[in-house]
């Protein structure tokens with residue numbers, strides 16, 4: 457679940473064009489929706505239904521949607537770094553003007569492929585943005601127990617432009633991503649954006665008793681003070697860009713859209729058994 461981290465996917469994807477690429481992670485539903493996926497087809501994929509983005513064969517962690525530039529989620533931590541970097545190489549070679557964004561959690565900072573890709577991306581000035589979502593926990597382990605040194609300095613060591621942003625502030629994420637995407641499009645090369653964030657729920661749906669690795673107080677504090685949606689709503693109200701009534705209309709419309717998508721997915725048929733070996737092997 458991506459709850460608590462929404463401002464990163466939304467802020468970054470708002471700075472992209474439909475044809476720009478993203479690659480995603482095991483926590484990828486937010487990236488998928490923010491890049492423009494249909495909730496109906498996404499939920500159908502989650503349930504393994506024929507109507508889903510990958511005809512039900514991808515499931516929760518392998519949704520791809522080429523129509524919106526989503527090259528796919530990847531269950532392997534760090535697994536999509538090479539894919540995003542390769543997509544950026546193709547964009548540069550073919551001069552398409554596209555940018556590729558690689559979303560990954562701070563757990564992927566321990567994967568060697570990230571540094572191989574940093575090296576090539578900077579050498580070849582590829583239009584790729586590495587967006588690190590630091591929600592502070594690599595599964596059940598605080599990142600300070602696994603990660604030495606300063607995180608952006610790792611990218612900066614390759615000469616890559618590296619910034620840090622409050623990942624709970626959608627306006628700040630958008631501003632940073634827009635600057636870095638423009639820069640990449642101009643041919644000025646890759647960037648690394650560290651987004652400080654927090655996942656409000658468990659690592660997965662069964663991760664209910666979390667007190668052996670983080671305190672309830674910490675969770676409640678993040679919720680009370682740093683919720684990206686509540687904070688953005690408060691800002692809109694303070695700027696008189698929206699009032700309470702218009703915000704609750706948006707909430708209600710979204711609830712209807714999600715309920716309809718869920719019903720669509722539940723009612724949709726499973727693929728027939730003769731589909732089992734189709735589109736999965738070449």
Ligand SMILES: Cc1ncc(C[n+]2csc(CCOP(=O)(O)OP(=O)(O)O)c2C)c(N)n1
Nearest residue numbers: 483531532533561562563564591593594595
């Ligand atoms: C190569 C690899 N090692 C281990 C795992 C098991 N695993 C799945 S998610 C995860 C934690 C990843 O933490 P992080 O990258 O910080 O992402 P988060 O779950 O915090 O969003 C691990 C270790 C995996 N999927 N792939």
